[in-house]
Amino acid sequence: MRQTRTRTRRGTQTTMPGTGGGNGAVTRSTLRQQLADALRDEVLGGRLQPGQEFTVKEIAEQYGVSATPVREALVDLSAQGLLDAVQHRGFQVHEYSLDDYRHMVEARILVTDGMFRRLGERKVDPRAAAALAGVRRRGEEARRAATAGDLDILIGYDLRFWRELSILFGNPYLADFLHRLRVQAWVCAVQFLRRVKGPDGLKGRLWASHTDLVDALTRRDAQTAQEIIAAYDAHSLDLVERLAAE
Template sequence: MEQGAARERATEGPSVRFGDPAPGPYAPGGGAGPGAGSARVPEQARGEHTHGEHTHGEHTHGESPLAGDGPRTVRRHSVRGQVLDALRTALVAGELRPGEVYSAPALGERFGVSATPVREAMQRLAVEGAVEVVPNRGFRVVVRTARELTELAEVRALIEVPVMLRLARTVPAARWAALRPFAEATGAAAARGDRAHYAETDRAFHREVLALAGNEQLLVIADDLHRRSQWPLLSAPVLRHADLVADAAEHSALLDALVARDLPVVESLVREHFTGANG
C-alpha cells in the first residue's frame, strides 16, 4: 500500500482553477467571453479561431466550454498535467459532453492558460480514447457505444480476474485489511454523489489491489482500460445515486471475499463490478 500511495502523491506546483486568474504572466481579462473573470491568453498563444456555429449537427463550444458549478483546484507539477487532470475530471463530471466539439483556445481561456497545454492535454486524451481530433475545429468528446463498453468490460475481466484469483490464494488477510481505507473512500464519495471524486478513488482502489501482483505493466494497462470504461457511465444523466452507492459497496464485499479466499465470489464480484457504475 505504501508504494501505491507514493505513486499517488505528485509534486505540488501552481494550481489550475476553473474560472480563476492564472498565475505568472497571464493578466486578468475582462469582458463577457469565455473566461470572463479569468486570465486572458497572450496574443502570441492564440493560433486558432473559436467556432460557435453548428456544423453537421455538432456544436463547437466557444463561449462557455465547461458547465461546472464552481472552481476546482488540481495541483500538479506542470501546467499540462494540471489541465489534463482538470479535463479528465470534466469528462467524468459531464461538463464536457459526449459528441460535442471543444476548441483548445476556448478551453485555454476558461482555464486561464494558453491554448498549447490544453492542446497537448487533449492529444493525450485522444491517445486514451476519450476524444478525437476534428481538423481545424478542436476535439470531439467520444461517444461510447454499448458494444464498446461491453468489449472493454470483457478485456478487463480477461486481465484482472486471473490476477485477483491468484492474489486471493496468496496474499495474507492482513494485507487486504490495509486496503479498507481505499474502499471506504469510494463509499464516501458515492454517498456524497461526487462522481469525479468517485472515479479517482475507484481507480485508486483497483490500483492498490493490483499493485500486490508486483507487475508495473499490469498497472499501466489496467488503469488505461479503467479510464476508457469509466467516464461515459459516470457522466451519464441516467446513472442513479443508488447505483453509485451499490457499486462502491462492491469494493468492501470484494475485500471480504479476498480475506476469506472465497474464489467463486471473488470472480463473480470482479466480473459484475466491471459492468456497474464504474464501467
Template sequence: MKQGVQGSAGTGTPDLRAGARVPRQPTARDTGRERGTVPPPVARGEHTHSESPVPHTRPVVQRTSVRGQILDALRTALVAGELRPGEVYSAPALGERFGVSATPVREAMQQLALEGAVEVVPNRGFRVVVRGARELAELAEVRALIEVPVMLRLARTVPAERWAELRPLAEETVRAASSGCPATYAESDRAFHRAVLGLSGNEQLLRIAEDLHRRAQWPLAGGPVRHGRADLVADAAEHTALLDALIARDVAVVRSLVGEHFAGAV
C-alpha cells in the same frame, strides 16, 4: 589578392578587411561602470558574502506541470459529463475557461486523442468521442479477462494483513459514492483497483488495466452521466465485500464478487 570589404567613411560601418579587428561597441553596462552605478563582474567561483540573493518575483511553473494539471482537469470534466459526447471544443476556449494559454490545453487534448477520448477536428478543435453500450460491454469483458485471474491468484497468495492495508481505500470509494459525484468516485474507484492489482508487482499489468479502467469511465452518448448516486453506492459496496472475502481467503466468494462487479460495469 582579394580585398576585404572596407567601411564607408563617416557611415559607421565596421571595417571587415582581412586581419582587421572590429572594435567592441560600449554597452550600457560599460557606461554604468564608468559612472559607478554597475558593480564590476565577479570572477567565476568567487564568493560574494556581502551580496544578498535576488528573490524570485514569482514561482517558476514548468510547462509539463501545467499540461498535467490541465489533463487532469479535462479528464475530470469528461467523466463528470461537462464535456459532452459529439461536441467540439477548441483549445483557446478551454484555455480561457481554465485561465491558461491554448498551448497546454492543446497538448493535453492531444494526449486524450491518443487515449481515444477525443478526436481531432482540423481547424476547429477536438470532438468528444461518441460511445455506445457495446463499447462499454467490450471494455468490461477485456477488463474481466485481465483482472479476474490476477485477483483469484492474489486471493490464494497474499496474506490477510496486506489486504487489510487496503481498507482505507475501499472505505474512500464508499464516501466518494455517497457524494454522488461521478468524477470523485471514478478517481477513488481506480485507486482501489490499482492498489489491488499492485500487489501482483506487475507494472505492465497496472498500466494496461489503468488505461482500460479509465476508458470504461467515459460517458455514453445517451447522457452526460452514466451512473446515478445509487449505482455508485452499490458499486462501492462491492469493493468492501470483495476486500472482506480476500482477507478471509474465500476464493469462491472472490470469484463470484469480481464476476458480478465487472458484469455491473456494463
C-alpha cells in the same frame, strides 16, 4: 505567476499555476498534467458531453494559460481514448457506444480473471498487507459514495481503489492497461448514469462491495474475490444496459 481555479471531482476548488516564472520545464510538465486531469474530470463529470467540440484557444482562455500545455494535455487525452482530434477544428469528446461498453467489460473480465486466480499460491508480502489496509480505506469511501448515489465522489475513489488493487495483485503493465480501460468505461457509463433523475437518483443502484473484495483478498480467498469481481462486472453491464434501454 498567474492562477486560475478549476473544479475538482469532489466539488472543491484547487489552484492551477500558470506558465510564467520558476523552472519552465517542470512547470509546463506539471501544468500539462493538471490540465489533463482537470479536463478528464470535466468529461467524467458530464460537463463536457460526448461529441462536444472545442479548440485549444477556448481551453487556454478558460484556464488562463498558454496554448502549448493545453495542446499537450489534449493530445495526452486523445492517446487515452477520451478525445478525438478534428482536422482544422480542434478536438471533440469521444463518443462511446453501448457496444463499446460491452467490449470494455469483456476485456476487463479477461484480464482480472487471471490476476487473482493464483492468489492462494503466492507468498505473503508484509508490505502488500500493509498497503492493502490503505486500499481498504479508499474502498470505504467508494462504498459510502456508491450507497449514497454520489457519482462525482465515487468515480475518483473507485478509479484509485482499482488502480492500487491492480498494482498490488498484478503486474504494472496490466495495472496501467486496466486503469486506462476503467477510465474509458466510466466515460462511457456516465452518459447513461447521469440520465437518472429524481430525489433518490442513483442511491442504492451502484455497485458498493469494494470492502468485501479487500476483505476476501486479505484472507487470500481467491474464489470469493473472483465471485465478487464477477458480480461487479455483471452488475455494471446490467445497469448500463437497462439505463440505455429506458
